[in-house]
Amino acid sequence: MDAITENLDAFWSGFLTSLGICLWAMVGSLFLGTVLAGCRVSPVPPLRAFGTWWVTTFRNTPLTVVLFFFAFGLPAIGINASFYFFGVSGLVVYTSAFVCEAIRSGINSVSAGQAEAARSIGLTFGQSLTLVVLPQALRTVVPPLGSVIIAMFKNSAVVGAFGVGGDLFSTGATLTSAQGYANLPVITGVAIGYLAITLPAGAILQVIERRVAISR
Amino acid sequence: MKLRRKILTASLAATIIGLSACGGGGDDEATAPVEDSPEFEAGTTMAELAEQGSIVVGTKYDQPGFGLENLEGELEGFDVEIAKIIAAALGIAAEDIEYMETPSAVREEVIEDGDVDLVAATYTINEERALRITFAGPYYQAGQQIMVLTDNDTITGPDSLMENPDAIVCSVTGSTPSQNIQEYLASPEQLVLFEEYSLCADALTNGQVQAVTTDNVILAGFVSGSDGEFKLVGEQFTEEPYGIGIEKGDVAFCEFINETLAAAAESGAYEEAWETTAGMIEGAELPELPEPAPCA
Secondary structure, eight states: OHHHHTTHHHHHHHHHHHHHHHHHHHHHHHHHHHHHHHHHHSSOHHHHHHHHHHHHHHHSSOHHHHHHIIIIIHHHTTOOOOHHHHHHHHHHHHHHHHHHHHHHHHHHHSOHHHHHHHHHTTOOHHHIIIIIIHHHHHHHTHHHHHHHHHHHHHHHHHHTTBTTOOSHHHHHHIIIIISOOOHHHHHHHHHHHHHHHHHHHHHHHHHHHHHHOOOO | OHHHHHHHHHHHHHHHHHHHHHHTOSOSOOSSOOOSSOOOOTTSHHHHHHHHTOEEEEEOSEETTTEEEOTTSOEESHHHHHHHHHHHHTTOOGGGEEEEEOOGGGHHHHHHTTSOSEEEEEEEOOHHHHTTSEEEEEEEEEOEEEEEETTOOSOOSTHHHHHOTTOOEEEETTOHHHHHGGGGOSSGGGEEEESSHHHHHHHHHHTSOSEEEEEHHHHHHHHHHTTTSEEEESOOOSOEEEEEEEOTTOHHHHHHHHHHHHHHHHHTHHHHHHHTTGGGSTTOOOOOOOOOOOOO
16 A cells, blocks of 8 residues: 555645546536526527537547547647646536436426416516426436536546546556556555545535425 | 559558468568577576467557557567567567567556566666566667657757746656656646647647657657658657566576577677667667666
């Protein structure tokens, strides 16, 4: 276990980088996914088509390919930004497709009478969605949404391979190949690092689930 | 149209050559003649391998010039040729060598676990690694250098990176060059890491990074393939002696490998191994066999 204790600072900075990527991507994908779900259930056909296209494209493309297009495709057509931004954006775009579908399933679980009632008292589509339907939809989809977000935390390991560097997984690679530490302890350290992100996230999700639960 | 036909003919010709090479069954002419049942002291690794008539070699499958799997699934490169020279001295023919892919991260492990008999995989000799395995050789002395776009005049070597804190340098995750370059950087943000050097070259073309750094031979390959787009700047600023990894403490085998390498340098087999592999990269100079390090 020397490999871990001797390199605590490397693991710590890797952990912080990974945590940063995860938090940015979580905020981004939850927001974007919710907007997309709104698009998919909206009465405007072009928005529906856009939402469907987005989900079909990004849910069915491997994450590495999406990240590759962000890191190398966009600069090739003149859009340039830091690799960190590209990496997080790629992760957001990819995960938002899954978030959208989880939320849409929640929206479908809200009985049609709710939306009809909201419309009949004069709320617009946007109002009935944000004030009546989504608040009920979101609380039913906390568990699947949590799984999507935790999967995204683990997917953040892939971002390190696209120029971001310094995240937990790349730190492990540096320790094993350049500095010659044995793989097993280092990878164990990497695993502990990711668990330190995902386990608390799971616990928080459980608290949220209990708080927002409603009986129907 | 004409061009397309030319390409078609060329690829057809290549296929036929490739097929006939396969059909030949035998390997391309071995660079060193295979010893006829050589005698070794009983109990040594050499005796064991010679008796067994086969050897397991760990190498890279994705390093142009050193260890690269070609389209026929055969390995070619300087590391592979060096392994063939050692095998030949043990009386093992090239077709009796079994290869195992050993990317940088697993090289010490496969030796410690006894999965391979030796590793020749652009394996830089350093102290940390020598704690776990024994290095024979070195058989080649590489050095780290910097590659930039041809029209770049601001970066002239590693020292100009400190003066240009906006210049981003690209290298590969977990590589020694990525470690070595850090002392030349104004901040850690100046370093971008990918899985492969080809991605670094793409990023350089796109202008996302301003420099790529790794061992000179690897960069020379990119420069020669870039059609004048890239150039090398500055001197080699590190020494990367490539050694052959064997089981920790096997001094006899280490000395045997060093003697074999010296004999190969004398007979011209070493030179031929270089000329037919890494030496074909434009700008790569024929190396002298470096002085062997003491075996321990």
